Amino acid sequence: MADIAATRLRSPLTLARGGGNAGVYLAFVVLLVALGFAAPRFFTFGNLTDVLRQAVPIAVIAFGATFVIGMRGIDLSVGSTLALSGLVTANLIVLGYPVPLACAGGIAVGAVIGLVNGILITKVGITDFIATMAIMVISRGIVLVYTQGIPIVGASDPAFRMIGQSYVGGVPVPVILTAIVFAIAFYVLYYTRFGRFVLSIGSNPDAARLVGIPTDKVKIAVYVLVGVLSAFAGVLLTSRLEAAMPEAGQGYELDVIAAVVIGGTGLSGGRATLFGTAVGAVLMAVVRNALNLLNVNTFWHQVVIGTIILIAVAADRFSRRQKA
Amino acid sequence: MTNAPLLEMKGIAKRFGNTKALDGIDLVLNPGEVLGLVGENGAGKSTLMKILSGAYARDEGTIAVRGKVVDLNTPKDGSRAGIAIIYQELSLFPDFDAAENIFAGRELRRGRLSASPLDHSAMRAAASRILKGELGVDVPLDRPVRELSLSHRQMIEIAKAISSNADIIIMDEPTEALEEVERKQLFAIIKKLQQAGKALIYVSHRIQELLGIVSRVMVLRDGGTVADLPVSDLDVDKVVGAMIGGSLAKQFPPRVPARSEPSLDVRGLTKRGVFDDITFSVAKGEILGVTGLEGSGKSALLRAIFGQIPHDTGSILIDGKQAAISDPTDAIRQHVAFLPAERKTEGIFPQHNVGWNLSIANLRTLGKITLMPKKEREIASGYISKLGVKCDGAAADITSLSGGNQQKVMLARWLLTQPKVLMLEEPTRGVDVRAKAEVYTLIQAAAKDGCAVIVVSADNAELLGLCHRVAVMFEGRISAVVDAATSKEETLALHSVRPPQGHHLQGGTHG
Ligand SMILES: Nc1ncnc2c1ncn2[C@@H]1O[C@H](COP(=O)(O)OP(=O)(O)OP(=O)(O)O)[C@@H](O)[C@H]1O
Ligand SMILES: [Mg+2]
Numbered sequence: 001m002a003d004i005a006a007t008r009l010r011s012p013l014t015l016a017r018g019g020g021n022a023g024v025y026l027a028f029v030v031l032l033v034a035l036g037f038a039a040p041r042f043f044t045f046g047n048l049t050d051v052l053r054q055a056v057p058i059a060v061i062a063f064g065a066t067f068v069i070g071m072r073g074i075d076l077s078v079g080s081t082l083a084l085s086g087l088v089t090a091n092l093i094v095l096g097y098p099v100p101l102a103c104a105g106g107i108a109v110g111a112v113i114g115l116v117n118g119i120l121i122t123k124v125g126i127t128d129f130i131a132t133m134a135i136m137v138i139s140r141g142i143v144l145v146y147t148q149g150i151p152i153v154g155a156s157d158p159a160f161r162m163i164g165q166s167y168v169g170g171v172p173v174p175v176i177l178t179a180i181v182f183a184i185a186f187y188v189l190y191y192t193r194f195g196r197f198v199l200s201i202g203s204n205p206d207a208a209r210l211v212g213i214p215t216d217k218v219k220i221a222v223y224v225l226v227g228v229l230s231a232f233a234g235v236l237l238t239s240r241l242e243a244a245m246p247e248a249g250q251g252y253e254l255d256v257i258a259a260v261v262i263g264g265t266g267l268s269g270g271r272a273t274l275f276g277t278a279v280g281a282v283l284m285a286v287v288r289n290a291l292n293l294l295n296v297n298t299f300w301h302q303v304v305i306g307t308i309i310l311i312a313v314a315a316d317r318f319s320r321r322q323k324a
Numbered sequence: 325m326t327n328a329p330l331l332e333m334k335g336i337a338k339r340f341g342n343t344k345a346l347d348g349i350d351l352v353l354n355p356g357e358v359l360g361l362v363g364e365n366g367a368g369k370s371t372l373m374k375i376l377s378g379a380y381a382r383d384e385g386t387i388a389v390r391g392k393v394v395d396l397n398t399p400k401d402g403s404r405a406g407i408a409i410i411y412q413e414l415s416l417f418p419d420f421d422a423a424e425n426i427f428a429g430r431e432l433r434r435g436r437l438s439a440s441p442l443d444h445s446a447m448r449a450a451a452s453r454i455l456k457g458e459l460g461v462d463v464p465l466d467r468p469v470r471e472l473s474l475s476h477r478q479m480i481e482i483a484k485a486i487s488s489n490a491d492i493i494i495m496d497e498p499t500e501a502l503e504e505v506e507r508k509q510l511f512a513i514i515k516k517l518q519q520a521g522k523a524l525i526y527v528s529h530r531i532q533e534l535l536g537i538v539s540r541v542m543v544l545r546d547g548g549t550v551a552d553l554p555v556s557d558l559d560v561d562k563v564v565g566a567m568i569g570g571s572l573a574k575q576f577p578p579r580v581p582a583r584s585e586p587s588l589d590v591r592g593l594t595k596r597g598v599f600d601d602i603t604f605s606v607a608k609g610e611i612l613g614v615t616g617l618e619g620s621g622k623s624a625l626l627r628a629i630f631g632q633i634p635h636d637t638g639s640i641l642i643d644g645k646q647a648a649i650s651d652p653t654d655a656i657r658q659h660v661a662f663l664p665a666e667r668k669t670e671g672i673f674p675q676h677n678v679g680w681n682l683s684i685a686n687l688r689t690l691g692k693i694t695l696m697p698k699k700e701r702e703i704a705s706g707y708i709s710k711l712g713v714k715c716d717g718a719a720a721d722i723t724s725l726s727g728g729n730q731q732k733v734m735l736a737r738w739l740l741t742q743p744k745v746l747m748l749e750e751p752t753r754g755v756d757v758r759a760k761a762e763v764y765t766l767i768q769a770a771a772k773d774g775c776a777v778i779v780v781s782a783d784n785a786e787l788l789g790l791c792h793r794v795a796v797m798f799e800g801r802i803s804a805v806v807d808a809a810t811s812k813e814e815t816l817a818l819h820s821v822r823p824p825q826g827h828h829l830q831g832g833t834h835g
Contacts, residue, residue, distance in 0.1 A: 187694075191694050191695050192693065192694065192695060193687045193688075193695065196680070196684065196687060196695070199675075199676070200673055200676075200684055203673040203674060203675045203676060204669075204672065204673050204674065206669060206670050207669070207670050207671055207672065207673060208673075209632070209651075209652055210630075210632065210652055210662065210664060210670055210671075211652070211656075211684050211685040211737070212652045212653045212655070212656035212657075212685060213653070213684075214651075214653045270673065270674070270675035270676070271675045
């Protein structure tokens with residue numbers, strides 16, 4: 001692993017990968033070691049897989065958000081998209097539709113929301129922050145109107161349950177699916193024209209247009225991608241709970257941005273590190289898990305996560321300044 | 325102590341990673357002196373000037389102003405020590421207007437307190453006095469500078485530096501984007517500042533021009549000083565010889581005759597209020613120059629052909645076929661390439677490396693679906709050696725390259741697309757004498773391969789030396805087309821300010 005990382009670092013594509021946030025990787029390792037001493041139960045296989053499973057929804061969405069943020073954009077609607085897609089999927093399952101169709105229905109909802117976001121931003125010209133915030137509120141509103149605030153339960157088709165609850169070789173299926181999403185996203189971002197287009201737009205939007213990048217199309221595609229991944233997270237969550245919760249995914253937009261930023265992708269665009277995002281998402285799940293194992297009041301979790309964001313970003317700034 | 329020079333830099337050294345940018349430079353400057361600083365791309369001129377202005381920290385050496393050692397660690401320290409700089413890459417705030425930019429950081433206020441309200445009308449009046457009165461340019465004062473032309477932005481930078489009351493004024497390639505008239509204005513100002521006892525450092529690749537205004541010339545090569553002589557001992561050949569450590573062959577390669585088939589055909593192209601009924605054609609292998617004053621529509625014309633800005637009426641034909649170009653993506657698909665003049669805002673992707681910046685307009689060369697890093701390195705290395713780009717390989721950050729070397733990468737980007745129509749705006753902006761000759765050879769090689777080339781340049785000598793024909797634009801129309809081989813620079817300058825009688829001969833222009 002270290003060897004592969006080292007050879008990659010020398011390839012001309014390294015900069016595109018953003019290098020990641022070395023300080024965070026180090027802090028992560030230190031944290032794991034400290035946890036081993038403070039809470040020996042942390043390193044049990046059962047607990048570790050649990051941590052990874054908890055990281056899944058944030059991680060899946062954050063892989064998409066890495067594209068958006070690398071493109072100098074922002075998407076606040078991911079949590080509501082997750083809820084609405086989960087709701088549609090749960091409903092279709094309850095109504096007895098076949099599992100693939102139900103899942104496809106949920107994911108289509110995510111794609112449509114992404115498409116709307118993208119069109120509002122590129123064709124109507126509303127800034128990304130405002131457009132996706134409005135869509136966030138509207139989608140959540142639709143969920144609440146439809147459910148009247150009551151969870152949709154009984155999505156317990158055995159085949160559907162498999163997606164979120166089964167294991168392969170002791171590893172939860174959602175974790176495996178997340179790893180697959182990561183691999184695809186990694187390939188697309190660093191080894192295809194599309195990925196370069198995304199990071200070029202984030203780096204210099206005017207120049208991007210002048211080298212022939214169809215900037216509007218690329219932007220829309222990226223918002224669709226995030227919509228689809230948010231919906232995918234919604235399907236996984238619904239399958240695990242066998243229900244759709246009206247408040248599902250609330251506040252995820254901030255957790256997702258936190259994972260991306262902790263990983264070392266800056267909001268100024270142009271550079272993005274997917275590996276860092278994965279570390280960021282897992283780090284947040286580890287911290288939450290650790291605080292639970294150490295019996296820290298859940299209200300403190302927010303304070304701790306916020307502090308980690310600050311430290312991560314400050315460390316990143318500092319190391320960049322040293323290099324310059 | 326009274327005899328101490330105004331500025332004395334001693335043993336200045338600076339490294340960037342593996343590159344030794346400066347190696348023990350000494351520089352002395354007295355009041356009333358204009359020092360010309362020359363050297364090839366990457367010789368260390370900008371680095372030295374940035375150290376003097378406080379933008380870069382030096383590794384070694386001392387700087388004394390009026391005999392007193394100063395520590396210049398931030399640009400603020402520089403301006404406090406009485407040093408003003410015009411950076412090579414323009415550094416205005418794009419959303420501020422001219423007055424706000426000129427007074428950025430030292431705003432005029434209605435009271436003496438630093439919390440007093442800003443005095444906008446006073447700033448605007450002062451800005452207008454400097455720009456119109458002293459520099460003689462008509463820069464719109466109420467528009468954000470992002471909407472202004474490159475040459476206007478450059479004039480605002482100049483206004484900002486000369487209005488700061490600094491004793492030492494540094495100008496890093498100030499004339500690259502300026503028109504003939506504007507350059508003359510600038511030189512008059514430099515004379516005035518010199519007579520007022522200020523000291524100037526003037527960096528440029530236009531040696532001839534430089535020799536006319538400076539009193540002394542310092543030549544840098546690979547981070548060291550190779551000559552520091554009064555201007556009376558020098559001529560262009562001597563300076564160039566010191567710069568490159570040898571002599572230079574011909575600047576312009578011999579012209580290759582164009583073929584007869586037309587490649588690009590522009591018919592009646594009109595954008596109301598900008599350019600009007602433009603008709604011309606460029607044959608395969610032909611190099612057409614376009615000149616004209618600021619606002620004559622030459623830049624807009626190129627951008628319209630490239631699809632960056634829409635046009636109202638008229639048509640564009642490539643190889644005899646109607647070309648539907650509504651944005652740059654279409655244009656590139658039709659093998660039209662366009663190098664914009666301003667590399668910082670319209671060219672480079674600053675977070676990325678040389679290979680990325682070079683290949684971005686034609687990623688298909690790196691692989692059909694999967695981009696191959698190895699391919700990228702090969703292609704980039706090829707152009708790096710072909711154009712003599714001084715850098716740490718394809719993986720070097722684009723921002724770590726000197727200005728002229730960045731320009732070579734931008735040019736390579738478009739050559740890589742193998743265009744049928746190649747439009748270049750100020751292709752040699754900031755490129756040194758030797759590399760200029762290489763750039764001309766490359767442009768001509770592209771033409772020889774059947775490419776139709778259009779060159780816009782503020783440098784009339786360049787247009788006449790490189791092109792077959794030169795079209796002069798005046799107030800949105802082509803007012804004359806001259807044969808480059810038989811015309812003189814003065815003719816072009818004259819046509820630019822006053823169209824010849826009966827100028828609608830060309831292309832049947834009738835409003
Ligand atoms: N920020 C930086 N990081 C790394 N290397 C740099 C940086 N700035 C300059 N260099 C290197 O230092 C050397 C001198 O560069 P400098 O910009 O001073 O050249 P210059 O003489 O101004 O050239 P030009 O005529 O092209 O403007 C070059 O080799 C350049 O690559
Ligand atoms: Mg320079």
